[in-house]
Amino acid sequence: MRRAIAIGLAVALMGAAPQVLAQAAAPAGAQATSESRALTAWLDQQYEQELQMDPEGLTMQGRKDHYDKLTDRSEARADALLAWRRASVAEMKRRFDLAKLDEEARTSFEVWALELDRAETANKWRRHRYIFARGGAHTGLPNFLINFHRVDEPADMAAYIARVRQLDDALDQLLVRAKAAAEGGVRMPRFAYDRSIDEVGRVTGGAPFGPGEDSALLADGKAKIAALLKAGKIDQRQADAFTRELTEAMTAEMKPGYDRLLAWLKADREKTAPEAKGVHALPQGRDYYDAQLFLQTTTDMTADQIHDLGLSEVARLRAEMEAVKAKAGFTGSLEDFFVFMRTDKRFYLPNTDEGRAQYIAMADAYLAGMKKKLPEYFGILPKADLVVKRVEPFREEPGGAQHYFAGTPDGSRPGVFYAHLSDMNAMPTYQLENIAYHEGLPGHHMQISIAQELTGLPKFRTQYDYTAYSEGWGLYSEKLAKEMGFATDPYNDFGRLSGEIWRAIRLVVDTGMHSKGWSQEQAVAYFMANSAQPEAAIRSEIQRYLVNPGQATSYKVGMIRIQAMREEARKALGGKFDIRAFHDVVLGGGALPLPVLEARVRRWVERTKGG
Template sequence: MNKSLPSIVLLFGAVAVFSCSNPEEKSIPDAEINAWFDAQYEELLLMSPLQLTTQGRKDKYDQIDDMSEAGEDQRLAWMEASVKEMKEKFPFESLSPEARVSYQLWEYQYEMEKSDVAFRRMNYVFNQMSGPHTLLPNMLINYHRVDESSDMEALINRYQETGRAISQLLERAQLQTAGGIRPPKFAYDYVIQQSKALLQGQPFTPEGPEAPLWKDALLKIEKLEKEDKITSEQAQSLQNKAKAALVEKLKPAYEELIAFLESELPSLEEKPTGVSRHELGNAYYAQKLKSSTTTELTADQIHQIGLDEVKRIQGEMLAIKDQVGFQGDLKEFFQFINSDPQFFYPDTDEGRQAYLDESTSFLDEIKTKLPQYFGILPKADLVVRRVEAFREQPGAPQHYSQGTPDGSRPGTYYVHLSDMKAMPKSTMEGVAYHEGNPGHHMQVAIAQELESVPKFRTQMNFNAYAEGWALYSEALAKEMGQYQNPYYDFGRLVNEIWRAIRLVVDTGIHSKGWTEADAIQYFTENSSIAPGAIQAEVRRYMVIPGQATGYKIGMLKIQELRKEAETELGDQFDIRRFHDRILGGGALPLDILEKEVKRWIEEEKVRAE
């Protein structure tokens, strides 16, 4: 999932009247503190032109964020002052339960960013998964909407600003290298390839088709001309300006980046272990686990949870193997699933379109069942798309990109389809529910549409909550009557064991000295995931330590909380109300989510009296 930014809903929660622990202390209405949060959040949001664009706003539309360490320090200093002001203005005991959650979240995000500062030169600036070298062009193509000529002028300025931002990030990568922190060699191999793809074709080279950014610029200018918003002369002028900005500002920055990356290749490890090989690596990894799981679980504890879950899920896999009458052991069944032609679409344009069409049909079908399981439903649309060619990777995981709060841009489920052998039909159904409904799209869209919480909460993202919910949604879809094909139900278990294996492999790589080969071997022996996807996955974990652990930890917590609610409430348990409680306050750290569900259970008991 690709979700990172805060929201723009201008509504406050209702005024709450309640007793305080100190009768002398005055209750503070929710509207008062929510108004303060909204004003503060607006200040914070204005520090990030890209976040504004992600939300569909055109403020600072011609700018790109300050990507320097100094810019990061400025933001953190602002957050520190904001938290201090909050504590002075709003005594915690004077707040309603809902306002206390907002208070804790505002402080929590500051404390986490403050803790990250000590390790900021350990995050690999450029990597194949989430590097800004592809993120920025993706933003310009897919998020920067051009409705008027002024929007195109702003985009042209952003081409220049992108050159500046890449140069700032390159400086950070050089500082990282000077400190002895280098990613695996494969990471820079990919980044070089991706960066060169952006500069391939016109106007950067005299021959070949239009490069991605140039093609996008021409289409946006052409649209303005067709809508009679500019003349042909103005269109030509905009084309000339866009070409100059791309060739004179953006291209040199990318060429400098490519030159640096290529100069680094001889110094990079071909067969690295995880971040524990770096000085402070163990402390850094502990911080990443805390951030990714929003728990205090150690690497050893997470590793063991993974081993236990792999064993449990394999038991369920054996039951389906026997159900379909396969003669052979589980490993042989994995090989069958991985190789039999019936489980793959052809590696053709028709096969790729068929994958997109069937995924869409699964999402259309489950959408009709949502009202039986949810009281709150998303208003925003969802579309299924293939990843753009310049950032597509064989076997790379599918992902979700959020839409705008106002619905002008739908949520998008993106699929990598360059290697159809890495995209089996069996796992396709579960992944659609994970990325779409009732998974990421539903959770993110509902959060963005909330009107009862401060704006910042409608856009918060906590890895374990968001990914845990999406993985929980894959299992929930079975309760909802999906996975009629037993092989697709097996694919659901493939997806789940995949996330359990992540707990074992991520901790193995970063805390137990596993190599890429060790991780691939464990993955291969315990799943039917395609070899190309396994390598892409392992390489993802190596450059983004800890992130992959949030999925299963989050799912297990949500399932644990549901079981507790079912036990405590008995016949009074309402699945729709439970789901509305999980989704109805936006993303939360798992410890806060647990407290909120326990509070809801007590409220439900009172309601039933």
């Protein structure tokens, strides 16, 4: 998980726009500078309008505007936001001449216009989303308050409590949408109901709702109040008052909202089938899945094409695994090696707090080594700090995928590489080096931090994200780390290949379940046959794909496209090719749809040829 994501674009992206960007002659310098500056200033005004409609998005960026508000989650707000974007794009096309813009401004123009197409597509299928599945607001909002609502002054604590009072309203808005989806025949798989019911219980377990230790949210609120007291910004009387207000907000307003959600989840669960099915089983499910593939990959690849790509990549990676197996001195079959890697105790740390601390320390060490090597491969380097942390207990799951949360653009909050450590038996150490490079350096932390730190671009280009770009970069970073001289231990190198084949398997099982009618167990069996991942992690992954159709395909599609761009540039430039310059081109424009990125790289190649 990263910043609030602007996932995908529309069909126009695969048409003329990238070619226009790649081939149109640049306008005269003074004319381009004037028009481009005007567009950048206008886009910044538009993005500010968008942010002002998203209080939580403001907080994620370290700002305190509307600090006592949560973002409106109603369909009426979604309609209003779409109408605003339609008007914004129409005004941009009236006011600015594409032919008068320089290359970077032209990219901004195209991406802003294409965001409308993305919004139109997403809006068409909004009732097909599984609102209370993994990562839903029922856990996302407490996590937001705990990790992103900073309390520096008494007013910030008052805003925190005000937001707690609005949790029930946010859940009620989403409950209206979930009920409407269910009435239309769209229900998430039964296991997702069970998971969400368990998560609601964890969020509302303990004090102040009942006996036991403080719930995660109450503990966080108390810690923030105590920090104000320690800093001398409030006295004990004010601290006690804040604690009473927070407790009352949680019991009188937050808890009833969660109770209403829990009651509906339990009742609606009975209307689901015991066996999970892909979205092909939903009304217009295959059309919905096609739209999701387009939104997630920013390409026009079909489900069949993605499925076939996955099969070929799995075959290629199995051959590379055979070579690493031989290097490790293992004489059995590859399937035997999978079992060995999955079960041998040398690859697992103790399932204790000491083992968890050791896991985090190992991740820190890998990242420290990588950091020293980065200047040899990158010109632009991130300024933001990176920390490795365990996932909070209320949202932790055995075998859950590690993930990254971006820091703030001003550096006041570092980026965080999160690991699920509740079950150390699901977290093999031979995969950790590779995962650290994907989530941290040179992966997500580097890519997202550089984007946030860019200057001279419209701000939206430093904040928007596209899954195929960001996850494609994360997976590209894993292979790059090998090229940089890391993952020298054969077991860790097998971990790298395990990570890549994991993403190739995703192409097969995601399309298999959502387009070809594969069962959940069929997907698990395919995964187990081609990966050394622990079964608990595999089952967690398969469930993730079932509730977030298409997202898992973006990693490998993005990686392959970035690798192809590099190879095309290397062949075209020959001795003029510079890996540092290539990486700066890829990272130096913020997250982009893949066709727009390809056009950007080709323009760089042409400039370098003529230089």
